[in-house]
Amino acid sequence: MAEAKTTCANCYEPMHGSYCYACGQKDIGTRLTIKVFISQMLEALTEVDSKFWRTLRELTLNPGRVALNYINGNRASYINPVKYLFVCFAIYFSLTVITGFHEIYVQEAVNEGEGSQVTQEEVNSIEVKEDNVQVQVSAEAIRDMLRNQLNLLVFMSIPLTAFFLRWQYFRAKHNYPEVLSFLCFIVGHSYFLSIFLVILMWLFDAYQKDIRTLLMLALFFFGARVFFKMGWIISFLGTIATLLLTVISVLVVGASLVLINLYIA
Template sequence: MTKPECCCRNCHVKMAGEYCHACGQKHVEGRLDTAAMFSQLFEALTESNSTIWQTLRKLTRNPGKVALQYIDGGRAQYLNPIRFLLVTFTIYFSLMLVTGAQADIAGRMFLSASDDQVSDFMQALSTYVVQVFATQMDIVVFFAIPLLALLIRWQYFLADRNYAETFTFICFVFGLGYLYASLLVPFQALADMNTVGPKNTITAALFLYGAKTFFNMSWPKTVLSGVVSGFAYALTTSAVSTTIAIVEYYYDRMTLA
């Protein structure tokens, strides 16, 4: 029988028991195998006190309160907001691509754009914008959400929240919105329905509900400010998608020249 290691394999501090007193990791022996990996995954998904379920459970109650607790220092119980956003975003768009829902949305956008009587440049640009929305929405959202957080930070400057704190709140709200929207994707595939409208409605409702707590406002002020925030989001996503479309348009022209 091999002797147990005297040092933690995570932080290399000497261990006196089964768990490391410095970082809390359990004593690990040998190499990582598939059984251990899936065992850890199952434990993380089923443990009621895990950061995954703590984050989801409390976000569904009030995303604004979770953001407040996170920025006030209570971070060990929650997932990192950026990681939470990226994971839920990946789940949502993976389902959209697998079910073909993203292609359906792009087709509807293309048809609506092609009916307009516009110049050749604008017609070509509208086609590129549709392609960006259909194939590069991850890039659009990646750049739009940080820009939105900047606008929201200055919109609610009286609340005295800095950019990082505002960005934390935005990540939690949009991450939860993508998670809820993921539940609608199968219905969209079966019923040939468009979930973009419901997804935006869900995210807007989560933003309003959370903003009331996070920015400490009354309901009338929250609703009025939320309308301005909605325009800010539309502006940032449109600006980012149009910028990418213009770059791709001129790049293709230079390549073909």
């Protein structure tokens, strides 16, 4: 008769029962079988109190409370906010590329930045000037940056926005890492909910990029009320100010990426 395993395969501590007292790993035997793999997958997906489902559920119902619980030490119950942001953005971004919405976003963003366009007759009637060439080069550089480095634009602008928010809401006495955690939860959940928006827009062949912005502002508004402990009016005014700070952060980071690509590439 084979001798029963007495040590944990993960941390090598003595086993007492089916779970290791030191690291919490379950004893599944010497080999990972199909049966064990499927049972663990179903357990992770269906467990009501799992980190994933609890984070999704509570961020939808009360995003500010999740951030408060997390910074107050209840971290084992939730997904790390930075990891949550990365995962949700990766899924959202992949869907926008597959559906073609990412390229539409790039073109619309550049067209809005260029402002009024010169008609073809006007272009043919004047000589090409150096300034005009620079504008075209800049537009193409913006397209390349948004097309290839949107992930960097998102992840670099969030820490800068959090820095602004730290001082905008200084009376709440949250430090920078705490505000950054709150913002990662908010932005990450806005991308998670936007996954369903992308699917709906793809099914109905209707792209509206402003819906995601409104969704993120709504999440921030309700989350900030709880996290920063503010009233309705102050929260509304603060959300508008946050939108302006976010735009500034995106412009600063975006311009930096464009300049880096122009002078290094």
